[in-house]
Amino acid sequence: MLIRALVVLLIVLNLGVAAWWTLRAPPAPPAVIEQPLGVARLQLASEARSPPKAAPAAAVTTAAAPAAVPAPPTPAAVPPKEVAAEKVAVAMPAQCYSFGPFADAAAAKNAHEVLTAVATKVVPRETRAGTTRGYRVLLPAAASLAEAQATTQRIAAAGFGDYFIVREGSEANSIALGRYRNEESANRRAQSLVAAGFPARAEPLGEGRASYWLDLVPGPSFDTARAQAAVQIAPRPLDCARLQ
Numbered sequence: 001m002l003i004r005a006l007v008v009l010l011i012v013l014n015l016g017v018a019a020w021w022t023l024r025a026p027p028a029p030p031a032v033i034e035q036p037l038g039v040a041r042l043q044l045a046s047e048a049r050s051p052p053k054a055a056p057a058a059a060v061t062t063a064a065a066p067a068a069v070p071a072p073p074t075p076a077a078v079p080p081k082e083v084a085a086e087k088v089a090v091a092m093p094a095q096c097y098s099f100g101p102f103a104d105a106a107a108a109k110n111a112h113e114v115l116t117a118v119a120t121k122v123v124p125r126e127t128r129a130g131t132t133r134g135y136r137v138l139l140p141a142a143a144s145l146a147e148a149q150a151t152t153q154r155i156a157a158a159g160f161g162d163y164f165i166v167r168e169g170s171e172a173n174s175i176a177l178g179r180y181r182n183e184e185s186a187n188r189r190a191q192s193l194v195a196a197g198f199p200a201r202a203e204p205l206g207e208g209r210a211s212y213w214l215d216l217v218p219g220p221s222f223d224t225a226r227a228q229a230a231v232q233i234a235p236r237p238l239d240c241a242r243l244q
Contacts, residue, residue: 096243097224097235100125100213108212111231118227119216123191123243126203126212127183133205135186139175139198141166148173151198158196179205191243217243 099115102108108124116122142148148165152175155163162178177193177200180186186202193200203210215238228234 096215096217096238096240097227098125098213098215098238099227099231099233099235101127101211102213102233105210105212108214111233112214114230115214115216115227118219118222120219121217121243123187123194123215124201124212125187125215126201126210134179134181135183135202135204136179137177137186137189137193137200137202138171139177139193139200141171141174143173145173148175151175155193155198158198160193160196215243 099111100108102111112122112124139151142151145165145167152163152165155175155177160177164176166172166174166176178186178189180189180202183202183204190200190202217240224235
């Protein structure tokens, strides 16, 4: 009985849909959209007509004269002697100076502050009279171990290696940055660290009396007589290549 009722229901639904489709009203035509003034109607590609071919242009009987191109300016002639003199003047390094020896590290530090105002670069240097067992480069002791560890992280980030933190003794929390056989190598290491923003210094290992020096590249306002009067030590000429 259930199946028969479903079949009858489907037949009634189909008859209802067929009757609605037959008796429905025709759809209304689409509304005509009026174009605004000054706006052209869009056309399909198939509706567009090919534009008329333009008449061939008349043959040009006379060629246009080429525009005159100005000649490149001739560089001013420079006498060979003046050119050579200019090259020599550029290649010649500026005269550098060395102040010292100072009585102690405190005197050297005070002079460093004075000379920094009239120099483009000041490099501290320490020597010792007597027997030495090489040289070392170090940073002064930090206020705490955490501060020293943070400094070593910045040293590593700057691309420097060969360092460790001194954890005991009178130099606890200082940072050792290598040992060297000669003073020149130690000074190069210290100067590279100073240039990167770390207050490194090179000092000898072993017995002997320390001497403190300041090597500098003079600035535009540098005057030897005034500098000597300010630090009470006469400057000595120094090859600038040692400070590069």
